[in-house]
Amino acid sequence: MKFVVQRVNEASVKVDGNVIGQIGKGFLVLIGVADSDTKEIADKMVKKLLGLRIFDDENDKINLSLSDVGGELLLISQFTLYANCKKGYRPSFIEAGAPDMAKEMYEYIIEKCKEQFHVETGExxxxxKVSLQNDGPFTIILDSAEIC
Structure with missing residues (x-):
């Protein structure tokens, strides 16, 4: 499982020209799921995500968490995080989770995050079409191969 976490001042997602998810200050998270991922892995990834202390405190030190700043989450599924570009120039996506399983894991992650935060989602x-104002810019990649 991979999360690309972007600290944002605002972010939104459109489908067919209509805004379906929008947040202010918080995290825009692109979520990639592999076939080998489990709910246990998702739990560890969500815990790490929600505990990240990457907002500035009063001394301009990155020391505050999402809850400390009253932040929100915009969660977007993105299978292309598992693109394999080792051969040729056209990526292979065989490492990405099968659609049914990946959707189930994505929905599970959404529900876990909703237990603590306001969550908006893509489809x-x-x-x-995702728009954001990256704050910093500040982007972190969380990979279950390194965390779990």
Whole structure:
């Protein structure tokens, strides 16, 4: 499982020209799921995500968490995080989770995050247009191969 976490001042996602998810200060998280991922892995990844202390405190030190700043989450499914570009120039996506399983894991992650935060989402499998104002910019990649 991979999360690309972007600290944002605002972010939104459109499908067919309509805004379906929008947040202010918080994290835009692109979520990639592999076939080998489990709910136990998702739990560890969500715990790490929600505990990240990457907002500035009063001394301009990155020391505050999402809850400390009253932040929100915009969660977007993105199978292309598992693109394999080792051979040729056209990526292979065989490492990405099968759609049914990946959707189930994505929905599980959404529900876990909703237990603590306001969550907006994209639409699984849709052609989405994502807009954001990255704060910093500040982007972190969480990979279950390194965390779990």
């Amino acid at each position: 699984f499998g849709a052609d989405m």
